[in-house]
Amino acid sequence: xxxxxxxxxxxxxxxxxxxxxxxxxxxxxxxxxxxxxxxxxxxxxxxxxxxxxxxxxxxxxxxxxxxxxxxxxxxxxxxxxxxxxxxxxxxxxxxxxxxxxxxxxxxxxxxxxxxxxxxxxxxxxxxxxxxxxxxxxxxxxxxxxxxxxxxxxxxxxxxxxxxxxxxxxxxxxxxxxxxxxxxxxxxxxxxxxxxxxxxxxxxxxxxxxxxxxxxxxxxxxxxxxxxxxxxxxxxxxxxxxxxxxxxxxxxxxxxxxxxxxxxxxxxxxxxxxxxxxxxxxxxxxxxxxxxxx
Amino acid sequence: xxxxxxxxxxxxxxxxxxxxxxxxxxxxxxxxxxxxxxxxxxxxxxxxxxxxxxxxxxxxxxxxxxxxxxxxxxxxxxxxxxxxxxxxxxxxxxxxxxxxxxxxxxxxxxxxxxxxxxxxxxxxxxxxxxxxxxxxxxxxxxxxxxxxxxxxxxxxxxxxxxxxxxxxxxxxxxxxxxxxxxxxxxxxxxxxxxxxxxxxxxxxxxxxxxxxxxxxxxxxxxxxxxxxxxxxxxxxxxxxxxxxxxxxxxxxxxxxxxxxxxxxxxxxxxxxxxxxxxxx
Numbered sequence: 001x002x003x004x005x006x007x008x009x010x011x012x013x014x015x016x017x018x019x020x021x022x023x024x025x026x027x028x029x030x031x032x033x034x035x036x037x038x039x040x041x042x043x044x045x046x047x048x049x050x051x052x053x054x055x056x057x058x059x060x061x062x063x064x065x066x067x068x069x070x071x072x073x074x075x076x077x078x079x080x081x082x083x084x085x086x087x088x089x090x091x092x093x094x095x096x097x098x099x100x101x102x103x104x105x106x107x108x109x110x111x112x113x114x115x116x117x118x119x120x121x122x123x124x125x126x127x128x129x130x131x132x133x134x135x136x137x138x139x140x141x142x143x144x145x146x147x148x149x150x151x152x153x154x155x156x157x158x159x160x161x162x163x164x165x166x167x168x169x170x171x172x173x174x175x176x177x178x179x180x181x182x183x184x185x186x187x188x189x190x191x192x193x194x195x196x197x198x199x200x201x202x203x204x205x206x207x208x209x210x211x212x213x214x215x216x217x218x219x220x221x222x223x224x225x226x227x228x229x230x231x232x233x234x235x236x237x238x239x240x241x242x243x244x245x246x247x248x249x250x251x252x253x254x255x256x257x258x259x260x261x262x263x264x265x266x267x268x269x270x271x272x273x274x275x276x277x278x279x280x281x282x283x284x285x286x287x288x289x290x291x292x293x
Numbered sequence: 294x295x296x297x298x299x300x301x302x303x304x305x306x307x308x309x310x311x312x313x314x315x316x317x318x319x320x321x322x323x324x325x326x327x328x329x330x331x332x333x334x335x336x337x338x339x340x341x342x343x344x345x346x347x348x349x350x351x352x353x354x355x356x357x358x359x360x361x362x363x364x365x366x367x368x369x370x371x372x373x374x375x376x377x378x379x380x381x382x383x384x385x386x387x388x389x390x391x392x393x394x395x396x397x398x399x400x401x402x403x404x405x406x407x408x409x410x411x412x413x414x415x416x417x418x419x420x421x422x423x424x425x426x427x428x429x430x431x432x433x434x435x436x437x438x439x440x441x442x443x444x445x446x447x448x449x450x451x452x453x454x455x456x457x458x459x460x461x462x463x464x465x466x467x468x469x470x471x472x473x474x475x476x477x478x479x480x481x482x483x484x485x486x487x488x489x490x491x492x493x494x495x496x497x498x499x500x501x502x503x504x505x506x507x508x509x510x511x512x513x514x515x516x517x518x519x520x521x522x523x524x525x526x527x528x529x530x531x532x533x534x535x536x537x538x539x540x541x542x543x544x545x546x547x548x549x550x551x552x553x554x555x556x557x558x559x560x561x562x563x564x565x566x567x568x569x570x571x572x573x
Contacts, residue, residue: 025449064489067309067540070421074303092422093305099424100304156372174434214403 002043027146030076032087032094033060034267035125036107038277040080042158043138047149048077051091057239059267061088073097077145079091080138084122086107105141106136114191127192127266128166128281132159165278169285173197175293182230182292186237186246189264193284204232205245224252233257234291238264260291300534305421309530312423313544315431316484317496317522322438323480324501325515329453334384335372338391339481340490342368344398354400358482365478368394420488421540427487434483438476442515445472450511476518489541496522499548500541509552521548 027048031037037052044050051072054063060082065073073079074097081087081094083106098104111130113120124130139155183190183200187206194201203223206215215223225237227249235250237243239261249255262284268274276281300306327336346364351359368390375386418427442449448469451459459466485493504517529544 064419064539064542065421066537066543067306067421068537070305070540071300071303071534074305089419089422092418092424094422096305096308096422096424189475211357214399216403 001161005173019162026266027142028072028076029142030073030079032081032090033265035280036080038267039125039131039135039158040138042161043135043151044142044154045154047151048142051076054087054266056269059265060086060090063088063090065090065093070097074102077103077230079104081106082108082122082124084113084120084124085162086122103141103145105138107137107197110134110137114195116188116191121188121191123124123189123192123264125277126190126284127196128162128169128278128283129196130192133278135159135162165281169197172282172285172289175289177293178234180234180292183288184187184227184232184235184249186235186243189238190236190262202226202232205235205249220245220249220252223249227253227257231255232287235259236288236291237261238267239268256293261288262287296529300531305423306530306534308423308425308428309420309540310526312428312431312487313420313492313526313530314429314523315435316420316488316492317500317526318519319431319435319438319480319484320496321491321500321504321518321522322442322515323473323477324497325504325511326449326453327477327497327517328501328505329511330473332474332477335387336477336481336497337494338387338394339365339368339478340485340493341398342391342394343482345394348398348401352404357486361482362478364394365482369474369478418486418489419541420492420544423487429529431484431487434479438480441472441476441533447468449473453511488544491545492541495545495548496525499545499552500525503552506541506552506555506559520553525551 027044028051029040029044029048030051030053031040032053034052034054034056034130034287037050041050050055053065053069053073054060070093073094079094079097079102081091081104083091085091086095086108094102094104108122108124109120111124111133113122113124115121124134135155135158136152142149181197182202183194183199184203185201185205188204190199190201193199205220205223226232233255234257235243235246237246237284243259243261246259250259263274263280264284267276267280268283272283274280301310324336327333335477343361343364346360346362346367347357348360349364351362369392371390372383372386375381376383379385448464449472451464451525452460452466452469452473455462456466459469481493481497484496488496500518500521501514503513503521508514525547526544529547530540532538532547533540533543
């Protein structure tokens, strides 16, 4: 595990956000989130510059771009976004750029998204296999733009790394007994994780998908009862959002329960071990295994 | 000159300029009455009060604009009811309805099962993402506001400056009030989905208030406010481009800063001219 994180952090982070230093080929890819930025960097290496729109730790729903950034979007050879409603208002800006001829790749809808309520769940990056597929799709798109560079083999290498990560996560999660594979989350972020690794989502603190939704006191009461019945030992919150309600639910539950912050929406700070997608997925698996194991 | 032309070279920047300018003109026309009649709080409340209508429209899958207008009508009816049946001042009714409507909006959104991200991001647009379709809607909004303002100009004027005597003069203040509220609602609802909440409020109050500092006659105030509004949009886009600041928000801040600059200059010239006047 440490070997993979080590090799990933060796990757040179070229001109994040500045967008002034061009790669040798002069190709430029703009991405919406830090996580996509990491995936694209693994595919393009030093052959293109990668510009991330939404800074680390910020919520992509609420992000507002500057005119200069939108100009950057219009000049990019490729723009990669998650789609499925994740980027909020930024979606309008991206779609308008697409109508002006910008090459936009909305990756979420292409990765066999699972449903969430009556829509689709945008949190695709929490499944390493889907992200391996995302890397391949990005390589295909880059090949269409410039076929003289071998994007596919680098994407394939990264996909293998993600495959290994998947196996590692499975072995980390073996520490969790079968009847403890129950998740209570702050908002609906762990759908893919639960589906892929055989967890059951017992309850969610914030209802209705939206980060602005607020639960009723009856809903919170039901959640507390569900946690007690299933003897759940942890509530999983996220590093990018406040977890006051999760803390309140934890205080209400009769037995010992902890609130664990996972990396779900944005990469961790440099040096946190979760500053790459692979590092982040492994860190989350370790945290979940430690809390439920 | 490159510094000034570079931010407008790309198509999205030109659309942002056109959409922003149209919104600035529409909001300058209705905003002048908002400032003269002291209705800024109502304007703010209207922008947030339409949320439950939009949320319902998204949930039940009907036209978002229709939802917004419906919510605005409910809100205005409620404010009117409080105003007529109690002795409270109008802002009490506005406050009650503002919170009530916003609360209903959050309740509806919490019942929406699909992933919708943050509420405001879905409900309110960003001028940097304006499309040709948005611009068409704004052209219609500006045209309607221009025509109705011109037709009812004398009614609005009497309402603004001499509401008590309006009926004696043969005007119908209730009708004028309803028409004015309708126009304000149209201006707000018609532009907020394209240019965002912040920019709507900034352009509704900022340019007319600044204009009211320097000119007195209403038509000149409207023209001045429209010019200030358009200039704010231009300046906001240039600043957003060169200093990498959030687009709509920058355009919203410019007219407010301008207001205080004009106010300071006005006060300084008044101070400076006093001894001169005494000497003369």
